[in-house]
Every structure is written in C-alpha cells, then in structure tokens.
Amino acid sequence: MIPGSRENHPSFRKSFGFAFQGFRFAVLSERNIKVMLAGFALAVVLGLVAGLDAVRWAIVLLCCGVVLCAELLNTAIETVVDLVSPEYHPLAGRAKDIAAAAVWVLCVFVALAGVLTIGSALIDKFL
Numbered sequence: 221m222i223p224g225s226r227e228n229h230p231s232f233r234k235s236f237g238f239a240f241q242g243f244r245f246a247v248l249s250e251r252n253i254k255v256m257l258a259g260f261a262l263a264v265v266l267g268l269v270a271g272l273d274a275v276r277w278a279i280v281l282l283c284c285g286v287v288l289c290a291e292l293l294n295t296a297i298e299t300v301v302d303l304v305s306p307e308y309h310p311l312a313g314r315a316k317d318i319a320a321a322a323v324w325v326l327c328v329f330v331a332l333a334g335v336l337t338i339g340s341a342l343i344d345k346f347l
C-alpha cells in the first residue's frame with residue numbers, strides 16, 4: 221500500500237499488473253537483463269539438444285530464475301540509490317557496487333552449475 225494513502229491494498233490482478241510493469245521497465249531499460257535473457261534462451265536450446273532429465277531441467281530453470289531475480293533486485297537497489305542520492309556520494313557508489321557484485325557472484329556459481337548440468341549431459345550424449 222502506498223504510505224499515507226487511504227486506499228485499500230490493490231487487488232491481486234492489479235498487483236500482478238504493477239509487477240509486470242516493473243518487469244517490462246527493467247527489461248527495456250537494463251542491458252544486463254537482455255543479455256541474461258539471451259543466455260537463458262541459449263541454456264534452454266542446449267538443454268533440449270542435450271536431452272536433460274527432469275532434475276537437470278529443474279536445476280537449470282531454477283538457476284535462470286534466481287539470476288533474473290537478483291538482477292531485478294539490483295536494478296531496484298540502483299533506482300532507490302538514484303532517488304536518495306542523485307549527487308555523487310561514495311556510499312551511494314559502494315551500495316551500487318556491492319549490489320552489482322552480488323549478481324556477479326551468483327552468475328559465476330550459476331555458470332559452474334550450468335557446465336555441470338548441461339555440459340555433463342552433452343558429454344554423455346555425444347561422447
């Protein structure tokens with residue numbers, strides 16, 4: 221609920237609409253999210269080629285969702301930092317750098333998980 225507003229909580233349908241609006245804005249404005257979506261599409265294609273089993277598909281899809289979620293949260297943090305500190309401030313920069321680092325750390329581990337799940341399935345199938 222918007223602080224200070226007298227309105228009730230928005231309906232589930234309206235809340236979903238707001239979330240979709242946020243997702244759309246983030247995808248259109250953030251280059252990193254476009255790159256990630258392209259990476260997920262590649263992972264799905266490789267998964268289909270490798271003929272992943274259900275457990276491996278679950279790992280791959282969960283990894284994709286968690287990375288996308290982290291980047292959306294990073295974008296939200298950047299937006300709030302820009303709101304509260306539009307001028308240069310070392311703490312604003314540090315907050316953005318740490319939020320970005322969180323995404324990159326996750327990406328490294330997800331890439332390793334991708335090699336283990338998809339890579340090993342490709343090796344099993346073609347070697």
Ligand SMILES: Nc1ncnc2c1ncn2[C@@H]1O[C@H](COP(=O)(O)OP(=O)(O)OP(=O)(O)O)[C@@H](O)[C@H]1O
Nearest residue numbers: 252294298305306307308309310312313316317320
């Ligand atoms: N208000 C600020 N004060 C100090 N440094 C800042 C500030 N805003 C941004 N920076 C520095 O510039 C970097 C890039 O900030 P920017 O807002 O452009 O993020 P971005 O490039 O969109 O990040 P990402 O690639 O994760 O989306 C930050 O990580 C930070 O080091």
